[in-house]
Amino acid sequence: MKTEWTIPRTLSRHKSANVRKKRPKDLVYGLLFASPVLLGYLIFVIIPIFVTIFLSFTKYNVGKPPEFIGLDNYKNLFSGADPFFYPAVKATVYYVGVSVPLGIILSFFAAILLNQNIRGRTIFRSIFYLPVIIPLAASSMVWLWLLQPDFGIVNYALQTLHLPTSKWLGETASVIPTLILFSFWTLGNTIVIFLAGLQGIPSHLYEAIEIDGGNSFHKLIYVTIPMSSPIIFFNTVIAFINGFQTFVQPAVMTQGGPSNASLLYVLYLFNEGFKFSRMGSASSISVLLFLVVIVFTVVLFAFSKSLVYYEGQGSKK
Amino acid sequence: MRKLSFLNKTILYALLVAGSVFCLFPILWMLRTSIIEMGELFQNPPKLLPSHWYMDNFKQALSAYPFGRFFMNSAIITGGAVAGVLLTSSICAYSFSRMEWPGRDKVFGFILTGLMIPFFVVMIPQFVFWKSLHLTDTFVPLIAPAWFGGGVFNIFLLRQFFMSIPRELDEAAKVDGCSHFRIYWQIILPIGKQALIVVGLLTFLTNWNDYLGPLAFITSEKNYTLMQGLTLFQGSYTAQWNLMMAATSVIVIPSLLVFLIAQRYFIEGIAMTGIKG
Secondary structure, eight states: OOOSOOOOHHHHHHHHHOOOOOOGGGHHHHHHHHHHHHHHHIIIIIHHHHHHHHHTTEEOOSSSOOEEOTTHHHHHHHHTOSTTHHHHHHHHHHHHHHHHHHHHHHHHHHHHHHTSOOTTHHHHHHHHHHHHHSOHHHHHHHHHHHTOTTTOHHHHHHHHTTOOOOOGGGSHHHHHHHHHHHHHHTOHHHHHHHHHHHHTSOHHHHHHHHHTTOOHHHHIIIIIHHHHHHHHHHHHHHHHHHHHTOOHHHHHHTTTOSTTTTOOHHHHHHIIIIISOOHHHHHHHHHHHHHHHHHHHHHHHHHHTTTOOOGGGTOOO | OOOOOHHHHHHHHHHHHHHHHHHHHHHHHHHHHHTSOHHHHTOSSOOSSOSSOOTHHHHHHHHHTTHHHHHHHHHHHHHHHHHHHHHHHHHHHHHHHHOOOTTHHHHHHHHHGGGTSOHHHHHHHHHHHHHHTTOTTSSHHHHGGGGTTSOHHHHHHHHHHHHTSOHHHHHHHHHTTOOHHHHIIIIIHHHTHHHHHHHHHHHHHHHHHOOHHHHHHOOSGGGOOHHHHHHHHHHHOTTOHHHHHHHHHHHHHHHHHHHHHHHHHHHHHHHTSSOOO
16 A cells, blocks of 8 residues: 555656746636635635624624624723633643644654554554544543543553552643643644655665764754754644644533633633624634734745645746 | 664554554544443443443434434535535636636635634634524535635645646647536546545545534534534433443444545545645
């Protein structure tokens, strides 16, 4: 079984030799063919963003028309009048700040292991990827069962090994670390992207280190990490953006508890909008999330030119 | 590639096996719990395998709620979304890869920003929008977006693939007087089959596994998806973990099957998303 994507090499070579001319007459058909996504982007993304910004300045609970209240929603959040905002921010920063860097290190390490020339590596790759395809709502339930304080198999195993047990999701101090542990279970996507990157590193670089008498550690420090730096960076930014949107795990496992210790930002946002139907206030919470994501996106796009490479384009790289 | 020394190889295997146990154990434990009898559930020490396979859990779990209906709902939503994504994302990808029009790459770059925008930012206006059309609590909000390009990610993936197809093919067809639609339908789509399979599989999983979308748009129980059904179950069968795991297994098995049948495509699909270099 091959893991390399099988775009026939000969085909892409033909392509780059091809001379391209401008054909502006395709504009109408081009736009027509692209119209589903252009319309979709407008209807489901662009307009909603402006509506969110507008609603964030209103008091709105769907039943009645929105009532303009200026910056009151934001004042409520920042002044602490809303008792959930700061706990949610704190829990999210804690969760994202720890799970993302650790997750990147772990998945990079796992990708290096899975890239070694050993028997059965395709099977190992599939196993490491497998958790990604399990519905999160389902795996959250499974982990809830594994981590039951009294009857869970994890505590049982720890007990047998005379190791300290934990209440896991049941205690304010351990709930976020437990969610972080769970986040490692679904690193498959990140691992596979790293793996694709590792496979693109030319082997003569490693051979050069060998000729100079370097060991595996030197290879890691002088070739693997520098050559993977764009992907490390890419994965890190994506992981942060995804981390901020962690919803299903706390929604299914803890409902934000105990005492709001796992009230991650988007769960708080969802509750505010859909449970308490305070859509205006929820919109201001969305706007703040949006601002954070914009900052990360701008950073990513500033670097993206050196990150993304189109195979068929015959570009410089 | 160089051969590894025996010691290195041992360490490597040990780490890979440990990682595999971490990845596989929860799934196996779920399956194991789903066939255990209530009496054995809290047994100490727990048996690795139940003394006999107690399949009644499935019957009990599935009859507790209209899971058949939830299954159908999930299937309709997923089927509708997959069809929409395959059709519209490929036609958009055709435009962005095989047609030349001024501003094409700039427009595409702009649309790519959509990858970064969290659903949470647009969730409330979308809800208001569907509400004003009286379409909340139907499947429309969950299927319709798939018919409008079906997500930039899919277009990106297909565009990558379409760009690698030699231009001579459609140029020859054009000389022969083929319309763009015919080139798309009769030349590019058949060649891009492999990439379309990847997109279809990923779309299947995204929609089948989706929890947030139904939670936001679906309110009445008859329209619940399987994921919603699961949490419904959680609310009322808190201590009956064997039934809960039976229900969970039923929900996981379709995703698991799809993966086992087509695992090659998944891993290639992720690797194909343009980070090769």
